Amino acid sequence: MKKLLITTLSLVLAGCGGGSSDDSTQQQEATNNPPSLIGQLTLETKAMSSASFTLDMKDDDNDTLTLAIANQPEWLTLTTNGTEATLKVEPDFFDIGEYTFQATLSDGHASKDYQLTITINDDPSKWQKIKLTSSELAGIWSTSDEKTKFIFGQNNAGAHILNNELTSFDYQVSSEGDIALTRYDSGVCYSYCNISDLTVVASDNESLRVHFKNETEEHVLNLHVQDLAAVTPxxxxxxxxxxxxxxxxxxxxxxxxxxxxxxxxxxxxxxxxxxxxxxxxxxxxxxxxxxxxxxxxxxxxxxxxxxxxxxxxxxxxxxxxxxxxxxxxxxxxxxxxxxxxxxxxxxxxxxxxxxxxxxxxxxxxxxIAPISVPDLNSGSIYTGRLLSSEFETEDGTLRANPVFKVNTQTEFSVTSYFPHQAEKIETVLTINNDGEKLSYSYDNNNYSAKFFQKANGDIFLAQNNQGFYQGSLFSEVNSSNTIKYEDVIGLYIDPSLSNSDSKSFFAFTEDERSLFSSSTTGDLPELNTELETDNFWTIKNNRILVIHNFSCPSASSYESCISESEATEDGGVFFRSLEYLGEYNNSTLYNYSYFYRMNGETKGSGFQALKLLQKQ
Incomplete structure (x- = not known):
């Protein structure tokens, strides 16, 4: 980009008149009249064009005049012819914008400031399509206000940052120089969708002027190379x-x-x-x-x-x-x-x-930022996985619960369970809270966990697993809520398993049937008696309890499915449960429990995890 001149440009205009004595000089200074600049002080032109305007400089005392323009850029020149000052502008595409300059006219005794306004507009008729290679594009390109950025890798992949939101893309440069930005979205175009097009219409040193266009908007941007600062921990x-x-x-x-x-x-x-x-x-x-x-x-x-x-x-x-x-x-x-x-x-x-x-x-x-350990109140229950361990039980393997209770400030308990059983496995942990992390031991191993916070304020508790952190949402549990049948009935979307291609959902009908499935079209089914379901549900132990009907093909309800399943020796079963934990960001937070046993096996496996569902 063209640099601004550091010095100011001065024109010295010689005034007319003979010699004078010291007395006359003192008299002149006493009666001096300030100079004046006469003429149009605004100019509007286009990039890649030349334009000028002339100003008259007048001094009643015929003093020597000096005209100075502060922060004068290279594309603005100043010349004189007698008592006229001519300003000439020769801008390019990277000078587009509105500029205000301070012009100071001085006669050596007095001075007067004037404001010059120059507006430089785009001229698409003079664009020239410029083809750049991936190597030439590689790097960070940003607008001056840094609200819009394009990051190009050398392997035809990159990202676009607009208003602090990032979108990744693949890109290809055509033989004519057009840059097509694409993104995989099978739900919209079955493959790679064209999300926008870029055309470089001007370049200057480490700057590009690009025409950006997609289905909803069209812009022309000046982008400048931005160095990647050293990455900090x-x-x-x-x-x-x-x-x-x-x-x-x-x-x-x-x-x-x-x-x-x-x-x-x-x-x-x-x-x-x-x-x-x-x-x-x-x-x-x-x-x-x-x-x-x-x-x-x-x-x-x-x-x-x-x-x-x-x-x-x-x-x-x-x-x-x-x-x-x-x-x-x-x-x-x-x-x-x-x-x-x-x-x-x-x-x-x-x-x-x-x-x-x-x-x-x-x-x-x-x-995501590490934060100090938040206040943990004795007697309260919180979400957050302190243990990733598995327990061996008579029924099979069970992964620990992502919920813990603060018994005292130095003793926490983790209570785990299978979805279909009232019995629970309690693990008591001795906690050392140093303000930055929680430290504890289990099964002859030492563990620690830190708290992290996202930019949106959400907090996660993450266990350190050999340098890798496995986190889960941290929130205080509403343990006083009682689940009611009428509140359960409905359709629920699972955002963690949904995207633009499909929606994962849970359905609970009035006749206590249920369906856990996904819609590849993005449309949700009607919740009626014609909905094809493969589960039965009920409420037990203040949980929504679900059983899959593969183990009870003749059953018509949850209880009859249990009876039919138990009548089959070593029969397979598939249980799930949802325990209400509280409301969170327009969703409901549940403790999701799972147990599965294959036909012919005496033991199964289960786990517990947090799940956010959005009721429709």
């Missing part, structure tokens, strides 16, 4: 994954939760992984940690699908952008084939060469 979490959160740590010893996705050209395979590594110069060098995948590839010579084993290794995480809210990075990985192909080659298997190529994934997370 921080905590990260996925956006909108309530009511549980995996919290990553970025520091000298980084611990990140990530999705590892391998593209085959006609599909992909993926896995959630944990990555450890060292942070240096805005890059995390990953520790050696190969992930083994067994994937079916189509052998085009035999026509058969064959299971091939691949080892995928994350090499590095290049941080593209980081501020007080967002973290945006590219994760690079490579793959090695472990299966002997015999007489076949990699090109004989559709998508295998693509899977073995070096690839990148995006990591998009938001910052």
């Amino acid at each position: 921080s905590y990260l979490t996925d956006e909108g994954s309530y009511p549980s959160e995996n919290i990553s740590v970025v520091d000298s010893d980084s611990h990140l939760y990530s999705d590892l996705k391998v593209d085959t050209g006609n599909g992909s395979f993926s896995r959630s992984v944990k990555v450890t590594g060292k942070l240096s110069n805005n890059q995390i060098t990953a520790d050696s940690n190969s992930q083994l995948f067994q994937v079916n590839f189509h052998n085009m010579k035999t026509g058969l699908y064959e299971a091939l084993e691949l080892a995928v290794t994350i090499n590095a995480i290049d941080i593209l952008y980081s501020d007080d809210k967002f973290f945006f990075a590219e994760q690079s990985h490579s793959a090695a084939l472990l299966t002997d192909l015999g007489t076949f080659n990699t090109e004989d298997f559709r998508g295998l060469d693509k899977a073995l190529s070096n690839q990148t994934n995006l990591i998009i997370q938001e910052k």
Whole structure:
């Protein structure tokens, strides 16, 4: 971008008149009249055009005059011809805007200030489409007010920040130079949807002027290169994954939760992984940690699908952008084939060469701040998982409850249960609260847990698991509520399992039937007697208790399903329950419990987790 001139431009105008003595000078100073600037002090023009205006400078005493313009830019020049001052403007696209300058006219004895206003407008007729490569686009491009930003990676992926909201995209540059921003959304366009288009119409050093257009808006923006500041230690979490959160740590010893996705050209395979590594110069060098995948590839010579084993290794995480809210990075990985192909080659298997190529994934997370331990009142019950342990019982394996009670300031209890049983397993923990974290021991192991707060104010309690934090929503429980049948009936959306492609929902009917399912169209079913259900529900132990009818195909109610299931020796069962915990952000918070036992087995497995549901 063109730089502003630091000095002011002065024009010295010689006045007429003969010599004078000291006495006459004193008389002149005593009767001096200030100079004046006469003419139109405003100008409106267009970028990439030249325009000028002339001002008359007048002094009744014929003194030597000086005209100075403060903060004069390069595109504004000032010349004189006798008693005339001519201002000429030659702006480009990066000078568009309205400017106000202070012009000071002085005769050496007195001065007078004037305000000059120059408006520079766009001129689309003089745009020139400029084609940039991915390498030239790579980096952070921001408007001057930093409200709009584009982050481009070198591997055709990036992100758009507008009004403090981030949207990721893939991008392609056409042969004509148009930049198409796309985003995968199978619910809207069955594949990659075009979300907007960018055209670079001017460039100057480290600035771009771009035409931005999508279905609802169209803008022309000046974007400037913004350096990525050194990334400081921080905590990260996925956006909108309530009511549980995996919290990553970025520091000298980084611990990140990530999705590892391998593209085959006609599909992909993926896995959630944990990555450890060292942070240096805005890059995390990953520790050696190969992930083994067994994937079916189509052998085009035999026509058969064959299971091939691949080892995928994350090499590095290049941080593209980081501020007080967002973290945006590219994760690079490579793959090695472990299966002997015999007489076949990699090109004989559709998508295998693509899977073995070096690839990148995006990591998009938001910052979450560690906070001091909040006030925990004795006798109160709170949500938050202190234990991730599993208990072995007569009925099977049970994961600990994400709810705890503060018995005293140094003794907390975690009470766990299977959904279909009134009996509970109580675990008492001795707590050390140092104000920054909770420390405790269980089963000869030492644990600690910290509290974190999102930008929207939500607080999470997260247990430290070897450098990785597993968090759940922290909230005080309303333990006095009694569940009523009439309050249960209805449709509930599970936001944590819903997206633009589908809605996950729970349905509870008046005749005590229920359905846990999802709608791929986004439309919810009608809650009536024709709704096809596969569960029965009732209320027991102040919980909404549900049983799946696969174990009782002849049953017509919850109780008859229980009777039919118990009549089958070693029969399989599938129980779920929802225990009311309170209202939270226009949703209802439940303790969701689950138990499943296969046919022919004597033991099953269960877990408890928090679940937010929105009643429709």
